Amino acid sequence: MLKFEAKIAAALLLAASQSVMAFETLPAKPPVPADNPMNPAKIALGKQLFFDPRLSVDGTVSCNSCHNVMSSGTDNRPVSVGVAGQKGGRSAPNVWNAAFLSVQFWDGRAASLEDQAKGPILNPIEMGMPSADEAVQRIRAIPGYVSQFNAIFGGKEAVTYDNIAKAIAAYERTLLTPNSPFDRYLKGDKSALSAQAQQGMKLFEQTGCTSCHSGANFAGPAMQAGSGFYQKFPIYQNNDYVSKYNLMNDTGRHNVTKNDADKNIWRVPTLRNIAVSAPYFHNGSVETLDEAVRVMAKTQLDKNLSDGEVADIVAFLDSLTGEFPKQTMPQLPPTANRTLTAK
Amino acid sequence: MLKFEAKIAAALLLAASQSVMAFETLPAKPPVPADNPMNPAKIALGKQLFFDPRLSVDGTVSCNSCHNVMSSGTDNRPVSVGVAGQKGGRSAPNVWNAAFLSVQFWDGRAASLEDQAKGPILNPIEMGMPSADEAVQRIRAIPGYVSQFNAIFGGKEAVTYDNIAKAIAAYERTLLTPNSPFDRYLKGDKSALSAQAQQGMKLFEQTGCTSCHSGANFAGPAMQAGSGFYQKFPIYQNNDYVSKYNLMNDTGRHNVTKNDADKNIWRVPTLRNIAVSAPYFHNGSVETLDEAVRVMAKTQLDKNLSDGEVADIVAFLDSLTGEFPKQTMPQLPPTANRTLTAK
Numbered sequence: 001m002l003k004f005e006a007k008i009a010a011a012l013l014l015a016a017s018q019s020v021m022a023f024e025t026l027p028a029k030p031p032v033p034a035d036n037p038m039n040p041a042k043i044a045l046g047k048q049l050f051f052d053p054r055l056s057v058d059g060t061v062s063c064n065s066c067h068n069v070m071s072s073g074t075d076n077r078p079v080s081v082g083v084a085g086q087k088g089g090r091s092a093p094n095v096w097n098a099a100f101l102s103v104q105f106w107d108g109r110a111a112s113l114e115d116q117a118k119g120p121i122l123n124p125i126e127m128g129m130p131s132a133d134e135a136v137q138r139i140r141a142i143p144g145y146v147s148q149f150n151a152i153f154g155g156k157e158a159v160t161y162d163n164i165a166k167a168i169a170a171y172e173r174t175l176l177t178p179n180s181p182f183d184r185y186l187k188g189d190k191s192a193l194s195a196q197a198q199q200g201m202k203l204f205e206q207t208g209c210t211s212c213h214s215g216a217n218f219a220g221p222a223m224q225a226g227s228g229f230y231q232k233f234p235i236y237q238n239n240d241y242v243s244k245y246n247l248m249n250d251t252g253r254h255n256v257t258k259n260d261a262d263k264n265i266w267r268v269p270t271l272r273n274i275a276v277s278a279p280y281f282h283n284g285s286v287e288t289l290d291e292a293v294r295v296m297a298k299t300q301l302d303k304n305l306s307d308g309e310v311a312d313i314v315a316f317l318d319s320l321t322g323e324f325p326k327q328t329m330p331q332l333p334p335t336a337n338r339t340l341t342a343k
Numbered sequence: 344m345l346k347f348e349a350k351i352a353a354a355l356l357l358a359a360s361q362s363v364m365a366f367e368t369l370p371a372k373p374p375v376p377a378d379n380p381m382n383p384a385k386i387a388l389g390k391q392l393f394f395d396p397r398l399s400v401d402g403t404v405s406c407n408s409c410h411n412v413m414s415s416g417t418d419n420r421p422v423s424v425g426v427a428g429q430k431g432g433r434s435a436p437n438v439w440n441a442a443f444l445s446v447q448f449w450d451g452r453a454a455s456l457e458d459q460a461k462g463p464i465l466n467p468i469e470m471g472m473p474s475a476d477e478a479v480q481r482i483r484a485i486p487g488y489v490s491q492f493n494a495i496f497g498g499k500e501a502v503t504y505d506n507i508a509k510a511i512a513a514y515e516r517t518l519l520t521p522n523s524p525f526d527r528y529l530k531g532d533k534s535a536l537s538a539q540a541q542q543g544m545k546l547f548e549q550t551g552c553t554s555c556h557s558g559a560n561f562a563g564p565a566m567q568a569g570s571g572f573y574q575k576f577p578i579y580q581n582n583d584y585v586s587k588y589n590l591m592n593d594t595g596r597h598n599v600t601k602n603d604a605d606k607n608i609w610r611v612p613t614l615r616n617i618a619v620s621a622p623y624f625h626n627g628s629v630e631t632l633d634e635a636v637r638v639m640a641k642t643q644l645d646k647n648l649s650d651g652e653v654a655d656i657v658a659f660l661d662s663l664t665g666e667f668p669k670q671t672m673p674q675l676p677p678t679a680n681r682t683l684t685a686k
Contacts, residue, residue: 058424275679318680328670331414334414336618337618
């Protein structure tokens, strides 16, 4: 426990030392790893793969099924539904602006978007491909993909699981939502936020929300790629919300590290586009944003907010919804003359 | 049986009388019903609805899930998968160029695209909404939809089940694939078809395929909207294909009319984009196009084609894949601050 408390203290100190940076606009460009530079052809390929249900064992689930970039970047469900109607244990994290997170998944178990993309394809209750090799074979059987991979990554055998993940990650790094009312306000357009939202913004900081939800993505201070910014949830466990919303059943990062100190530790999630990303929390147990604000204040800061304070903070959170970029629809390379997916 | 045989004879006579029209290019514009004129705002609304999984009970299935317009216009599966992993009994018909069909569904039970659109939303094994009223309530709870419906259809209560179907149908009438190699050939570009495809085209007619697969959509002669062009399948039942591919278990139009004469009667499906629409037939039981050609020749015309003849006809059918239009991706109006879908 000492180790855990030291971690929390360090995180709070770090946050405090960066308090001038509690509010930041969304950068125009995401960090890009040196071994996966972005280019238009790779992004276009990644978009096709992101939307291609043939990456799931029965051809019914694509990345976009749960991370819907035609809307909120999630599926707006409590937990996601994978192949054969199987339900996952956690709510789909938002893909919009995920490029700014230094680790991925609710428990931070992936160090990059590339690592993350490799997970759901092989997860038996998500896309359910039996192996990376079978996923690669599926894509290699589609001539229109083979030619793109070879041109983009070089060589004649460029369809690899690593390159599938690289292409998807390159596309995901384009999924940014700039120019939210909050960003425009911060850049000087004082009319971008209503008086209530401005009041909510103050309250958000005074209440202590910015201890964790700081930085450009409201997901904590900038960290090195692969290092996560984590927090315990719930910290205060002596309240009705914990049992009502089953907040402790899933022990979070503990599932990854098997370290007791990591029980109920989670990557701090982004708050950008939170108003359109209901339901809330790792298990999607809370249906409305106002209830989510109440729960967070109580479980993380032991504070009881009034209805008026909740409304003000929600008005502020509403201002974090950015502009969703106009996109063209991908056209997936065809499977000629025969079907690829199982019955 | 006499009545049925008379029907068949009439159909064959009709086809014979129109033999000069066995091959037609795809018209540039589809027929549009007088009570549902197309306009850009309605088409844009219909596209959003077509892609919106909130029209399914658990928020996981949209029209596009089974009729994927990013690819073949189908899901390339034997039978489709609806909510909760439930499998349907038939293969998803192609939405590309469905605007040219005078009746919809494999059994022709919908007289228009508007009628068709109302089916899957309420089908318990497809999108599974409990009632039209609940589907309407779901859409009425999304402010960005309400404003569009009211502007497009007029009035303050314009979100109705009829109008949902009208908007979707208006979008579907834009889903045309012109300029296939076949169309370019017919318009005078003799280089558009290979020698083998041209040979296949002759063979397609000589073998008798055009008895049914004639007209602009290779789905029979032009009929009045609401009147279907039907055919028995299989006609010749004394062959191994019938049991191997379970061709008679589903009695087709008989399920709709309960009339014995309609047993194993089906709407003649389009052959446009058939090369990218595997697997084949109402039950999706045949995985490859060459096998589908063999089965059709035997069951419909009692002919055994050689491998070379099959290859020639497949080369011709390959030429029926048209140009998929470039589309913008819709952005779905958000569900603000709360979730709409059930657990």
